[in-house]
Amino acid sequence: MTRYLSHASRRRSVVIAGAGIAAAVALALSGCTGGGTPSGGTADPDAKVTLDFWNGFTGPDGPALQKVVDDFNASQDRVTVKTNIMPWDTLYQKVLTAAAGKDGPDIVAMSASRLPQFIDEGLYQPLDDYYENPDNQADALTQAAVDASMYDGKNYGVPVNIATMLMYYNKDLFSAAGLDPEKPPTTWDEFAAMVPKLTVDDNNDGKPEQYAIALADHETVPMYQPLLWNAGGGVVSDDGKTSELGSDGSLEALNFWVDLVRDQKASPIGLAGADADKLFTTGKAAMEIVGPWMTSGFTDAGLNFGLAPTPAGPAEQTTLADVVSMSVPASADETTKQAAYEFFAYWNSEEGQKTWAEGSGFPPTRSDVADQITGNPFPSVFGAADIVDNSKVYLAGVAAGGTITTTIFEPALQKALNGEGSVDDLFTEASKQVQAELDK
Known part of the structure; x- marks a missing residue:
């Protein structure tokens, strides 16, 4: 989660509020590299796609994230994920000006508690169809991590992690x-x-x-x-x-x-x-x-x-x-969205989660791999039932x-x-x- 919001060790964030700022964010996201055409239509399953993945994992967990990305890129030859890692406060500010260079993200990772303010302005698209596809094994995910990105009856994110304090x-x-x-x-x-x-x-x-x-x-x-x-x-x-x-x-x-x-x-x-x-x-x-x-x-x-x-x-x-979720901008076309789904599914696969948990110390997003994490003692500590059961997401679903x-x-x-x-x-x-x- 790198503590939220300056991620030199923590995820930190800057609030984006007000109609003027929201409009700026809308402009920024409309410049996403995979965008240009609103989601919909038919995806091209043969198209080679490069996804720009913005996130704030600048802390000790950054190398583990990069390892999963590298493994995904090596696992197939159609979709390439390129990470753009920056402090979380910088990420939120940079999204505002991304339109000027037309080089905005195709995937954005952010604390799920921050999503509603963007969703409320129509800046991200629902990802419910990701959860409906059994090939993505979404049923194996920890429910609290899935629910964290729910807003107004729809799900706008796929979990990167769940972190208890x-x-x-x-x-x-x-x-x-x-x-x-x-x-x-x-x-x-x-x-x-x-x-x-x-x-x-x-x-x-x-x-x-x-x-x-x-x-x-x-x-x-x-x-x-x-x-x-x-x-x-x-x-x-x-x-x-x-x-x-x-x-x-x-x-x-x-x-x-x-x-x-x-x-x-x-x-x-x-x-x-x-x-x-x-x-x-x-x-x-x-x-x-x-x-x-x-x-x-x-x-x-x-x-x-x-x-x-x-x-x-x-x-x-x-x-x-705290849950960090990956989201897809509303401007992304169907080919881009489906390519992002391929990465999301790999991230939350057994292989991806073992690599992530071993390298980062985070508990895996899926409980069925917890007993396979043997090289790092910390995922089992932070993911212990008595800790998870007595945890709570802050301001989940609150747009303000x-x-x-x-x-x-x-x-x-x-x-x-x-x-x-x-x-x-x-x-x-x-x-x-x-x-x-x-x-x-």
Whole structure:
């Protein structure tokens, strides 16, 4: 997932909102190399097709993705996939200007939670016929990964991956703090009790040399938002119709974590996802909540780390499940779309998923190959039933999800962390703004 959105370690994204920007995106996608003619008609099964595949896997999982692409290209001589890998925020911005050079993507990978804002403007085409073809073995896919790209009764994506978040912790730093390296915190209260021991400010200048946790507050997969679930709150209701930011559970969670970060300096303020990864990698943070894409990076860095579920809140213990889906622009013709389907089917084949899981640490998108992953211990950890069953996709099917995250939630959070207002006041107002977006 490379953490979403700057993918130097994480998938990060920039929100695309407003009619003017949406129009720009429409223009960009109309310039796709496989496009020019809307989907429909008859595909040419003999045509040689080159597919430009835009994605943001710039982190430690990038080589695994490239290996699957290379294997697909070598498996046949009709369809060639060329990867165009860039940070996720760059990808979203570049799509806006792709029309100028008429070199836009034929396949776009993005967090499934971002798809609705593009779908709502008619920029991607439904891919339901992919799932209807038994040759694609779509029935073997994890249902949560498939459902993540559903919007208004249709499916607009095919999964690249499903990634649950776990808490990485540095066993050496735990030992140095006098904590048992085999006993990471299991509850919020246990975590809070460890903060003073794991946050080290030797010269008392207010700038710790070591932090208890690297907790990113922007340009990252949602880190703070899932914490709200564990106090019985959330950003929006499960049906996507009602804001929950002003609920008692949400405010309880936000007050708890903002206090730990702002007042007890559990984490630096203002971290992007890549910053958080670097802090943990360099041994300057004892914990980080992140997905399987960092397993190889942290291993290569020589860290003695453990993995554990995120600490349980007062109401439940739910973690984020993020899904990246591959989509086809609305402008792509039938030949291009069917060529993309060939790649999608290979990606999610037994062979493709074994290569992907072994190389990336992600659990496979299909459960029937899980027991065949023997060269990498991490897919089974992140794909464990108790982790997957207690995970949830953030803002699935909410067209305003990007706007809610980057123009409402994150600014309110940063103001609270910087002491520019109380949590209750800031997020009560933010909740009204979220509701206004949902009501549009």
